[in-house]
Amino acid sequence: MATIKDVAKLAGVSPATVSRVLSSTVVVSPKTKTRIEKAIAELDFRPNAHARALVSKSTHTIGVVISQLADPFFAQMASSIEDVAKKRKFQVLVSTGSLDAQKELTAIKSLQAQRCEAMVVNSKALADDVLIDLAQRIPGFVLINKFIPQISQRCVWFDNVAGGKVMADYMASLGHANIVVLSTKERVYDATHRLNGIRQSLSQHNINLPDQHIAYGSPDYAGGREAIEHLIEQGITFTAVLCYNDAMATGVISALTDLGRRIPDDVSIVGFDDVLLAKYCMPKLTTVKYPIDIMARKATELALSLIAKDRPLNQSDKDYQYKPFLVKRESAAKC
Amino acid sequence: MATIKDVAKLAGVSPATVSRVLSSTVVVSPKTKTRIEKAIAELDFRPNAHARALVSKSTHTIGVVISQLADPFFAQMASSIEDVAKKRKFQVLVSTGSLDAQKELTAIKSLQAQRCEAMVVNSKALADDVLIDLAQRIPGFVLINKFIPQISQRCVWFDNVAGGKVMADYMASLGHANIVVLSTKERVYDATHRLNGIRQSLSQHNINLPDQHIAYGSPDYAGGREAIEHLIEQGITFTAVLCYNDAMATGVISALTDLGRRIPDDVSIVGFDDVLLAKYCMPKLTTVKYPIDIMARKATELALSLIAKDRPLNQSDKDYQYKPFLVKRESAAKC
DNA sequence: ATTTCATCGTCAATGCTTTTCCCTGTGCCT
DNA sequence: AGGCACAGGGAAAAGCATTGACGATGAAAT
Numbered sequence: 163m164a165t166i167k168d169v170a171k172l173a174g175v176s177p178a179t180v181s182r183v184l185s186s187t188v189v190v191s192p193k194t195k196t197r198i199e200k201a202i203a204e205l206d207f208r209p210n211a212h213a214r215a216l217v218s219k220s221t222h223t224i225g226v227v228i229s230q231l232a233d234p235f236f237a238q239m240a241s242s243i244e245d246v247a248k249k250r251k252f253q254v255l256v257s258t259g260s261l262d263a264q265k266e267l268t269a270i271k272s273l274q275a276q277r278c279e280a281m282v283v284n285s286k287a288l289a290d291d292v293l294i295d296l297a298q299r300i301p302g303f304v305l306i307n308k309f310i311p312q313i314s315q316r317c318v319w320f321d322n323v324a325g326g327k328v329m330a331d332y333m334a335s336l337g338h339a340n341i342v343v344l345s346t347k348e349r350v351y352d353a354t355h356r357l358n359g360i361r362q363s364l365s366q367h368n369i370n371l372p373d374q375h376i377a378y379g380s381p382d383y384a385g386g387r388e389a390i391e392h393l394i395e396q397g398i399t400f401t402a403v404l405c406y407n408d409a410m411a412t413g414v415i416s417a418l419t420d421l422g423r424r425i426p427d428d429v430s431i432v433g434f435d436d437v438l439l440a441k442y443c444m445p446k447l448t449t450v451k452y453p454i455d456i457m458a459r460k461a462t463e464l465a466l467s468l469i470a471k472d473r474p475l476n477q478s479d480k481d482y483q484y485k486p487f488l489v490k491r492e493s494a495a496k497c
Numbered sequence: 498m499a500t501i502k503d504v505a506k507l508a509g510v511s512p513a514t515v516s517r518v519l520s521s522t523v524v525v526s527p528k529t530k531t532r533i534e535k536a537i538a539e540l541d542f543r544p545n546a547h548a549r550a551l552v553s554k555s556t557h558t559i560g561v562v563i564s565q566l567a568d569p570f571f572a573q574m575a576s577s578i579e580d581v582a583k584k585r586k587f588q589v590l591v592s593t594g595s596l597d598a599q600k601e602l603t604a605i606k607s608l609q610a611q612r613c614e615a616m617v618v619n620s621k622a623l624a625d626d627v628l629i630d631l632a633q634r635i636p637g638f639v640l641i642n643k644f645i646p647q648i649s650q651r652c653v654w655f656d657n658v659a660g661g662k663v664m665a666d667y668m669a670s671l672g673h674a675n676i677v678v679l680s681t682k683e684r685v686y687d688a689t690h691r692l693n694g695i696r697q698s699l700s701q702h703n704i705n706l707p708d709q710h711i712a713y714g715s716p717d718y719a720g721g722r723e724a725i726e727h728l729i730e731q732g733i734t735f736t737a738v739l740c741y742n743d744a745m746a747t748g749v750i751s752a753l754t755d756l757g758r759r760i761p762d763d764v765s766i767v768g769f770d771d772v773l774l775a776k777y778c779m780p781k782l783t784t785v786k787y788p789i790d791i792m793a794r795k796a797t798e799l800a801l802s803l804i805a806k807d808r809p810l811n812q813s814d815k816d817y818q819y820k821p822f823l824v825k826r827e828s829a830a831k832c
Numbered sequence: 833a834t835t836t837c838a839t840c841g842t843c844a845a846t847g848c849t850t851t852t853c854c855c856t857g858t859g860c861c862t
Numbered sequence: 863a864g865g866c867a868c869a870g871g872g873a874a875a876a877g878c879a880t881t882g883a884c885g886a887t888g889a890a891a892t
Contacts, residue, residue, distance in 0.1 A: 178873080
């Protein structure tokens with residue numbers, strides 16, 4: 163690929179002048195300018211981003227860490243981030259952490275090596291003190307899925323406990339008393355939070371939730387099937403199922419339909435996240451909204467404003483907490 | 498962020514020695530090695546990828562161009578690419594083109610500026626001659642969704658015409674004669690190819706497909722709903738619906754169910770792509786498999802082997818064409 | 833005591849662009 | 863005509879890591 167020197171030679175000027183045309187900070191005579199532009203086009207020249215980064219000490223790059231690209235929830239998140247970044251002329255660098263602390267750290271380190279200026283991180287596995295340390299080291303570091311008091315200004319987060327409550331409150335309001343919960347066996351804190359919220363709500367409503375009524379599966383369709391089948395095998399009866407996420411809920415719908423149970427007539431089901439899936443499946447899923455698109459946008463803007471000298475942090479925003487709300491569709495009904 | 502000089506100073510050695518430790522090409526005594534490693538850890542030093550890229554003339558980066566990250570189909574694609582790339586220690590740089598020729602070109606140019614060595618491109622809008630030009634300019638350039646004779650060795654592609662045939666053949670074999678087709682109004686060539694395949698098949702089976710039986714919508718749930726509703730408003734009757742993709746098919750399922758029609762008893766529906774959605778929805782979608790994960794893997798390996806001097810291209814592979822096949826589930830039945 | 837490695841420092845060059853400083857030439861004013 | 867201002871553009875340094883050649887140092891071996 164051609165360099166700026168090649169362009170300069172072809173246009174009969176010095177590299178400095180070519181650079182001036184590229185950045186258009188200084189006035190260059192129209193004649194030479196068009197001559198240079200013609201040379202650029204002819205050689206198909208693109209300024210080397212690495213050389214630029216080196217000298218300007220800025221890369222205009224935002225790094226994103228998510229668990230997996232293929233998951234619709236994270237895909238949506240990455241997409242929203244890219245959208246905001248693009249408007250600010252930032253490149254997006256995506257790295258996946260796959261629920262593993264070591265891999266998450268590797269992903270972050272790799273983004274650091276690329277000298278990302280901003281970073282939006284969804285960390286499922288890293289310990290809080292590691293994250294605090296990273297936040298203090300990296301100016302544009304923002305967490306998108308958890309709240310850590312010491313770095314509260316860098317946390318855009320979702321109230322999972324309230325989410326659990328919303329699910330359980332709704333089921334209670336519909337008159338359900340035989341409730342089972344499908345959580346995930348992945349050791350992620352949000353599952354615990356949601357479960358805590360469910361427990362709080364149910365005890366307020368004087369509804370019993372024995373441990374045998376909680377099953378654990380992988381956070382996807384298959385995991386939902388297996389978990390609900392496991393409960394049925396155990397001889398447990400229920401009229402309502404609270405799921406860790408929408409994908410598991412679709413697994414439950416499928417398994418129960420196969421067994422001839424009607425939804426929501428025989429069994430009510432509530433999902434979590436409100437990914438596209440929830441609208442598409444049959445019956446349409448009643449679920450808890452996790453406004454990941456808005457949150458991702460906010461997190462990106464926060465990260466970018468953290469590194470912008472001219473645009474200072476809006477100090478009135480002490481907190482970037484987002485609350486869940488129920489999206490009523492067709493999978494839950496009165497008992 | 499600390500530089501290699503800072504590390505050298507702290508460890509009491511020269512920058513060259515630090516570099517030797519980092520690349521581990523030359524023997525360094527264990528004592529100094531640990532001293533340097535300690536300094537690296539203490540300063541949290543990460544070699545500047547840009548400086549490295551500049552001197553080594555290699556970035557170990559693969560660029561990906563897709564229409565939208567949020568689409569499950571593309572998310573799956575990006576995920577598979579990342580998987581293969583990671584194993585080869587390649588960074589992935591994702592850029593979106595949003596079905597727009599200008600934006601696709603901008604995305605590619607931006608990846609070029611980053612000096613991506615390999616590139617996997619899903620181009621929906623760029624003209625063939627532009628793509629040919631790019632392929633000749635960029636050594637590791639691979640197209641993943643279309644076949645262009647002049648650069649056949651760089652094309653990993655899917656036979657959309659055959660895909661259209663598969664759908665129509667199946668419906669014909671089930672005895673359907675009143676068939677409608679839902680295509681996309683986006684001007685993408687694959688929609689045309691699928692439609693051509695459908696037409697070929699139906700004329701072979703002596704089934705008529707008048708133009709009024711073809712509706713066009715956006716390639717998603719809402720588009721599917723609108724398109725089928727439009728046909729019904731026109732007073733067109735049918736027993737089978739052939740959809741451009743799975744998302745549209747779910748829209749059709751939803752719309753028809755709302756109207757009290759049973760699937761597949763009253764109407765048979767076939768989707769396209771076999772994204773996760775197809776398994777999750779109710780009834781489960783009969784659809785045409787587009788093996789995007791395998792294709793993405795292949796495309797990535799192809800791109801990487803194109804730029805690897807040691808691993809020459811397997812010349813026996815003249816062609817990287819992938820064929821569709823039918824995945825029979827529950828949304829289609831005998832007429 | 834001398835040779836011989838192993839180990840590491842020094843120096844320079846390389847890669848590409850940006851930016852500061854400085855020089856040239858032209859046109860204008862008095 | 864002389865002087866000045868200013869536009870336009872060149873030269874060179876800086877930014878960071880790698881690599882090769884070559885030299886220096888020290889310790890171990892003969």
